[in-house]
Amino acid sequence: MKKLINDPRAVVAESVEGFGLAHADLVTVHPEPLFITRRDAPVQGKVGLVSGGGSGHEPLHAGFVGRGMLDAAVPGAMFTSPTPDQIVPATTAVDGGAGVLHIVKNYTGDVLNFETAAELAEAEGIAVRSVLVNDDVAVEDSLYTAGRRGVGGTVLVERIAGAAAERGDDLDAVAALAQRVVDGVRSMGVALAACTVPHAGVPSFELPEDEIEIGIGIHGEPGRHRIPLEDADTITRRLLEPISADLGLASGDRVIVLVNGMGGTPASELYIVHRALTRLLDGLGVRIERALVGNYITALEMQGASLTVLRVDDEMLELWDSPVHTAALRWGA
Amino acid sequence: MKKLINDPRAVVAESVEGFGLAHADLVTVHPEPLFITRRDAPVQGKVGLVSGGGSGHEPLHAGFVGRGMLDAAVPGAMFTSPTPDQIVPATTAVDGGAGVLHIVKNYTGDVLNFETAAELAEAEGIAVRSVLVNDDVAVEDSLYTAGRRGVGGTVLVERIAGAAAERGDDLDAVAALAQRVVDGVRSMGVALAACTVPHAGVPSFELPEDEIEIGIGIHGEPGRHRIPLEDADTITRRLLEPISADLGLASGDRVIVLVNGMGGTPASELYIVHRALTRLLDGLGVRIERALVGNYITALEMQGASLTVLRVDDEMLELWDSPVHTAALRWGA
Numbered sequence: 001m002k003k004l005i006n007d008p009r010a011v012v013a014e015s016v017e018g019f020g021l022a023h024a025d026l027v028t029v030h031p032e033p034l035f036i037t038r039r040d041a042p043v044q045g046k047v048g049l050v051s052g053g054g055s056g057h058e059p060l061h062a063g064f065v066g067r068g069m070l071d072a073a074v075p076g077a078m079f080t081s082p083t084p085d086q087i088v089p090a091t092t093a094v095d096g097g098a099g100v101l102h103i104v105k106n107y108t109g110d111v112l113n114f115e116t117a118a119e120l121a122e123a124e125g126i127a128v129r130s131v132l133v134n135d136d137v138a139v140e141d142s143l144y145t146a147g148r149r150g151v152g153g154t155v156l157v158e159r160i161a162g163a164a165a166e167r168g169d170d171l172d173a174v175a176a177l178a179q180r181v182v183d184g185v186r187s188m189g190v191a192l193a194a195c196t197v198p199h200a201g202v203p204s205f206e207l208p209e210d211e212i213e214i215g216i217g218i219h220g221e222p223g224r225h226r227i228p229l230e231d232a233d234t235i236t237r238r239l240l241e242p243i244s245a246d247l248g249l250a251s252g253d254r255v256i257v258l259v260n261g262m263g264g265t266p267a268s269e270l271y272i273v274h275r276a277l278t279r280l281l282d283g284l285g286v287r288i289e290r291a292l293v294g295n296y297i298t299a300l301e302m303q304g305a306s307l308t309v310l311r312v313d314d315e316m317l318e319l320w321d322s323p324v325h326t327a328a329l330r331w332g333a
Numbered sequence: 334m335k336k337l338i339n340d341p342r343a344v345v346a347e348s349v350e351g352f353g354l355a356h357a358d359l360v361t362v363h364p365e366p367l368f369i370t371r372r373d374a375p376v377q378g379k380v381g382l383v384s385g386g387g388s389g390h391e392p393l394h395a396g397f398v399g400r401g402m403l404d405a406a407v408p409g410a411m412f413t414s415p416t417p418d419q420i421v422p423a424t425t426a427v428d429g430g431a432g433v434l435h436i437v438k439n440y441t442g443d444v445l446n447f448e449t450a451a452e453l454a455e456a457e458g459i460a461v462r463s464v465l466v467n468d469d470v471a472v473e474d475s476l477y478t479a480g481r482r483g484v485g486g487t488v489l490v491e492r493i494a495g496a497a498a499e500r501g502d503d504l505d506a507v508a509a510l511a512q513r514v515v516d517g518v519r520s521m522g523v524a525l526a527a528c529t530v531p532h533a534g535v536p537s538f539e540l541p542e543d544e545i546e547i548g549i550g551i552h553g554e555p556g557r558h559r560i561p562l563e564d565a566d567t568i569t570r571r572l573l574e575p576i577s578a579d580l581g582l583a584s585g586d587r588v589i590v591l592v593n594g595m596g597g598t599p600a601s602e603l604y605i606v607h608r609a610l611t612r613l614l615d616g617l618g619v620r621i622e623r624a625l626v627g628n629y630i631t632a633l634e635m636q637g638a639s640l641t642v643l644r645v646d647d648e649m650l651e652l653w654d655s656p657v658h659t660a661a662l663r664w665g666a
Contacts, residue, residue, distance in 0.1 A: 002525040002545065004602040004638060006564045011601060018604030021611045022592075022624045058600040192335040212335065231339040259355075264597040266633045267391040268344060269337040271351030278354045291355045295628070300599045303634065305337060333666030 063328030081109030105150030138215030189306030251285030396661030414442030432460030438483030471548030522639030584618025
């Protein structure tokens with residue numbers, strides 16, 4: 001294992017410290033227990049948004065803390081859920097009196113720990129709602145989940161719900177909108193090569209030199225099947241088809257797409273996938289209204305990519321386009 | 334070789350096409366000969382900025398085309414200089430009557446082809462100046478260069494000169510400022526693992542499992558020496574020391590830093606390097622005014638990182654902070 005790290009067990013703490021140093025204009029790092037808030041938290045009268053999960057998926061979630069997106073991110077150990085003793089103070093820190101929305105990716109540990117934290121925060125008098133992101137169409141149930149896994153759709157939920165909170169929607173409205181995004185978003189990924197968790201020291205799985213795994217999870221959990229390596233256009237079609245079928249995509253639909261890199265795949269390859277995706281959606285009569293192409297939810301240095309498609313309406317697009325100031329997503333004044 | 338591509342020889346064309354589709358609000362792709370311009374080019378009365386070089390370093394250069402940075406990017410084949418028949422029409426396309434600055438990384442092919450293109454464009458009546466970026470302190474002369482290589486400093490030259498052009502500086506002033514950035518910027522990189530050029534099909538070099546290469550170039554050219562793998566704090570010190578010595582960094586200096594990923598290194602590791610860099614510069618009494626941490630000038634999926642340090646003054650900082658709207662660097666209204 002070759003990594004630019006010091007102590008394998010200090011990766012999360014040192015990385016988050018470096019993140020806080022690089023983005024001190026946007027965020028504050030709370031070291032013990034570990035969580036990250038936007039610098040001006042709590043924003044009085046605004047619904048607070050908290051997300052979190054295992055580390056190793058950067059920029060998710062800390063890279064999305066800031067105006068127009070998350071108020072707090074709670075990083076767990078590598079590929080391991082954060083604990084209630086982190087989630088509760090993060091929730092308290094961003095409550096501006098209008099309540100807090102927890103955005104939770106559907107993994108067993110995350111679900112349990114966010115549920116516990118929500119109960120504890122409510123006992124402290126904070127109104128908490130939760131939305132569960134489960135956009136991965138690859139598999140029902142898996143190594144870490146009952147039901148579908150939460151993957152790239154999380155980025156879109158955080159952005160659009162964050163924009164709604166920023167414009168002043170109340171807690172029920174922000175939660176309802178976040179659920180509407182969850183209902184309209186689907187994803188699927190592919191791995192070409194595995195990643196290595198620092199404290200484990202060996203790759204999380206093995207792929208033969210001539211095979212890829214369709215439907216991979218962001219922790220290297222098994223997907224649908226292993227197949228021989230194919231060209232990018234064919235792989236893109238294999239990823240889009242189950243998304244399209246599950247969403248019931250039809251001519252005239254409008255979508256936001258995310259072509260996401262898993263961490264070790266160069267931008268040039270992601271843009272080749274985006275080219276293929278554009279052609280396929282054109283063929284379906286589906287209009288790409290906005291596109292993100294890059295590393296937004298990764299699995300350390302895994303080689304591979306995922307597609308996320310969200311069916312949108314005018315309100316979602318307007319929220320999407322509103323200002324966002326985070327380390328990993330930024331536009332508008 | 335496992336890559337998300339179709340025909341290995343079509344990687345650049347298909348990738349740039351995908352880039353144009355994803356960022357149609359910012360850029361226009363001119364396919365034959367291949368170059369990319371900002372969507373509103375030429376901007377009348379503004380100095381035009383053109384850069385380019387071999388592909389495989391994305392987001393450099395196309396990712397930096399847009400308001401406040403480059404007017405055009407000219408991508409060559411993978412790790413291969415673009416040709417004058419691309420550079421000349423790119424230069425013509427962005428000339429708004431105030432002349433054009435070529436920003437050239439110091440590689441033999443780039444230097445020759447940009448020189449030829451400048452002569453041809455001047456013969457067409459366009460005023461052209463050139464600035465040569467040669468910030469890599471690792472080696473004098475190398476596989477592709479006479480003198481020092483141009484690496485991460487290019488990103489900072491493009492941003493600051495682009496901001497000067499945007500505020501209305503004339504050609505001589507923009508060229509002089511670009512040169513001032515070149516004079517004040519130094520870089521050095523490290524590789525943990527090599528990359529594979531698609532049409533070559535095999536890694537560009539081999540590194541044993543327990544060794545890293547200090548002073549690596551962005552095409553995998555040899556650096557200073559191979560050493561056993563060390564921890565991130567030690568490696569960061571090894572990269573900073575020659576930069577600091579060459580720049581003559583002293584207490585009270587103010588800098589912009591770029592902690593750059595080579596393509597296959599996760600963000601968490603880059604932030605650990607940034608943490609180490611911050612501590613080292615603190616120890617020198619040097620103040621980090623702004624920081625970029627991420628993949629800005631890559632070598633396909635190479636694992637590794639580079640440090641870039643630019644000594645700045647108030648004018649450079651003001652230009653740095655002015656609005657920039659590109660695919661890979663964006664802030665301000």
